Amino acid sequence: MSQKRKQNRKGTILRLIRMLFQYYPKLLPCIMVLICINAVISAIPSIFQQKVIAIIQTAWEQGLAWERVQPDVVKNVTTLASLYGASLLANVLYNQLMAFFTQGTLAKLRDEMFSHMEKLPIRYFDTNKRGSIMSYYTNDVDSMRQMVSQSFPQLMISMITITTILCIMMYYSIWMGLVIILGSFVSIFITRTVGGKSARYFIAQQKYVAATEGVVEEMINGGKVIKVFNHEDEAETAFDEANDALYEAAYNANRYSNTLMPILNNVSYIIYVLVAVVGGLLIEYNVPNLSFSGLPISIAVVVPFLGMSRQFAGMIQQVSPQINSIVMGLAGTERIFAMLDEEPETDEGYVTLVNATEKNGVLEETDEKTGIWAWKHPHQADGTVTYEKLRGDVRFFDVDFAYNPDKTILHNITLYGKPGQKIAFVGATGAGKTTITNLINRFYDIEDGKIRYDGININKIKKSALRKSLGIVLQETVLFTGTVMENIRYGRLDATDEECIAAAKLAGAHSFIKNLPQGYQTMLDGDGSNLSQGQCQLLAIARAAVADPPVMIMDEATSSIDTRTEQIVQRGMDALMAGRTVFVIAHRLSTVKNSNVILVLDHGRVIERGTHEELLAMKGQYYQLYTGAFELE
């Protein structure tokens, strides 16, 4: 289990690195080179420091005048200065490029996530919670940014510096080097235990933050109900429970991360003392030095060594806090990758929708806007292309459907929707009304049977073309942040203001829009919270009307509109939809009464069909519904 997780983690890191290189194939290597330069240079000064000290020491011992040693000192200091110059240059460049790289990577990643998300099938959105999809963009991207922009470079710098320092140490004295290596093992061990614990608690904290957010969201959205029931105290108790759990987790996480620093800090002092003691012992007892330089142990070796041991400890201190962000960043990255790995909606359709002109009953494709649309149907068998006029004729033949293979929702649905007809679906919740519309626009694909649109198998039609030919007003109205005008224009992006206003008039929305503070230019919040439910529905209808589609699906589109207004809307829609196909779902029977055909559904089967009068005469289910003797829900 943990083996597998480790493997996953490794895969995630590799994939992340691959992705970063794909985003910036030239910039990223540049940055890495600059990091290396900077890291190596910042490790080297101790050599020159040592040299200068050695010079001073000799001068002191031999009583040399400053003038004698000055050239040597100046030479070393100048070399050091130029090294510093190079390091500074690398640092400026690296930081500038890094800022560009980090923000660029974030933007590219966000774009990739979003465009991938837009391509995912409806099933994905139906089976994943909104909050968890949202957290990919907020928490997970944030934790990944932290890791990529700070932890990775820091890790790289530290590793290089540590290696460089180790090499220099070995150059001087292997004995004292061993003390430092021992010390760093202790530090790494502490970091792993304390830092690892802290990281685990931080992940736990994330979980409790989410839980608290869940409670808060529920209680705040239900705020009015809480007031009506005097339930404030109970709500507070529920909140406090989540709040206390969050406190526990946050306290533990911060406790470990807060104490890691002082521990490491002082371990480094202890190492320092050890180095000094060992150095002193070596000098005291004249122990032969073991080193690559062959230098004997002396002050000139011990003093810079002490400096290096501080530098070494400093590096470990800088790396250790990164443990948290790497653990959390990897968890976030894993989730983001899982989303990017979701299979996008497939589209094997090849029949497209084109503008056409009609001469003597023969359709010809054109680039101009003619108001006549045709299906362009290339036949693979013989390479010919035929054109079929878009009329809006939708037929189901023996259609079966199941969301899960083991539970069939629709059985043997057969229906004919001819242009000019209004077809209504009536039935209890769960009878399969909305599911049928989900099949027409191919949000879901059928299991068995056939659906034909203007005689063409809808599987052959490109999804974009198919959906463009359908206007859909959904049960749950969704408006987008933007003006009223923009929201109506969403139906057809090239619609003029006049066309949008005409659509609003048709939908009976014009009168209330006129009364909004800025009329058609009034900004709407995302959820249309400044409009009533009914007004949102009127706008949604206007939005569909401006698209001017040959087939319209209205799924409980007028459920929140009072019956008087509904009749106004109905008249407008009837005018708009003359000669087109309309599918209507409504539990209010007054909405569906004037349909050409009413299908009564029950548990995924059509149990009655006919006009309102025919169905009443049948004295079956519909009659019972109409007379109120039967339960709809």
Place this chain on the structure above:
Amino acid sequence: MNTLRQLYQSVREFRKPAFQTPFLVIGEVIFEALIPYTIAMLVNEVKAGGGIDRIMHYAWILLAMSMASLLFGYLAGLTCARSSCGFARNLRHDVFHRIQQFSFANIDRFSSASLVTRLTTDIQNIQMAFMMIIRTAIRAPLNLIFSFAMAFYMGGSMAVIFLAVIPVLGIGLYAVAKVTMPLFKAGFPKYDALNESVEENVKGIRVVKSFVREDYETEKFHNASENIRKIFTKAERILALNSPLMQMCIYSVMLFVLSVGSKRIITTNGAALDIGQFSTLLTYSFQILSSLMMLSMIFVMMTFSAESAQRVCEVLREESTIKNPEHPVMEVADGSIDFDHVSFRYFRDSENPVLDNIDLHIRSGETIGIIGGTGSSKSSLVQLIPRLYDVTDGSVHVSGQDVRNYDLEVLRDSVAMVLQKNVLFSGTIAENIRWGNKDADDEEVKHVCRLACADEFIDKMPEGYNTYIEQGGTNVSGGQKQRLCIARALLKKPKILILDDSTSAVDTRTDALIRKAMKEYIPSTTKIIIAQRTSSVEDADRIIVMDNGTINAIGTSEELLKTNEIYREVYFSQNRQDSDETELSVSEAAA
């Protein structure tokens, strides 16, 4: 300043660790500053070949100091974690508590999304800032002062270099912070907006796909995201100057100490400066500069969280627009309701009143139906009865008392209201029903469910009354949800029951059954029923027709059919004109 005082009230029981922390930090810093000094002595001992005894002497001192520093640091870490997390917990509690006291008008003022952000992200920012204040903000300046003093003590005139470098660094860091701050401030709201647009897309994916707007949305998102990239790249590039600036300062100090220092040592033969001091100077220089860096970070951090603090305090300071009177009436005698020249506006400054001069008298036990078009202020009218909003002019009386004289809890316990936008909470069905009365036994719960015609489908559910309702009630249908909400209200045994379009998703037969049950079970309760369907109000004692914030007509169904144009239109839009079918549906409903 006021903001800080306000927030400080939430520290409460964590005051002790909060005040301990700075002192512990001071202890830690003192030892941290003394350690390099002792190290210098040690180096000199080593250098002077002072023998292992002398070295061990300093080694033990150092060890003791480092242990002391560790202890202080460790304790400071603990108290800091406890007080900052505890403070955040209290603050969350206080904000949530305040929200619970909000009236409907207060709730309307803040969007729910913004309240959630204030309770989570904003308070987290404040927690971070608090942690910084009691720990780092004490540590950094102290460190600076100590290191500075020690540098002068050790290095003497050599330390002058710091006087040259520090202003450069200070000004540089300040300038960077000053320039980047407005950029970040402008950037973050855009970032929030971007996330909101993601949420919108997730929520509205069916609309996006139906209109084939995937590419359009992706393009829109790309533009917004690109905008953010530009702002943040600019800000981060300026911010990225901090690191080289700091490095430059360290390098200058190093070069100065190495060149001038070595000359000093040799020319004075170690009198003005010895090798130990020499390397210690370097250590202090590093500490001084990193404290400065820390200070600039604190500066940036504080500016950010100041915004968050502001937003949280806004909630804490929000006064509820509806408050309990000083000597509240503790009992509602009966269910009579009187509207006396009532006018109502949601906002004081809005032009047209939502309700205009309403005069209405309802006897206890009466059943009143309310009919009216979308936006005719039906809901606004009834919301005044349980004092969800206060009237702008005139007064509303329940049982002869002005509603503003009652104890709020007493009033709302007597006036049960089933809201139009109703919600169930995550928990079992029984738990949800018991919102009406938490002491109700199983029998009572079942009884009200039977009255609301909810028992049938509950019994069919796998776990009956223990079936878990998901957040938002997503696993029950609209009609089932409405019936549960009615049952919940019935359990209160109220004097007045208001149903605001609460049976819209329930079929007419069940609707009739519920009304019949109410008539039998709670005959003395005043019932007010707002409905779209005329069949829901036909058998009411009186029907009020609302139009544009005024009462258009009052009467029985028969009277209104004869005299009122609006009622007739609504009625006939739902019932076929031919009389036999109308009769059929009416008689069936009454049966």
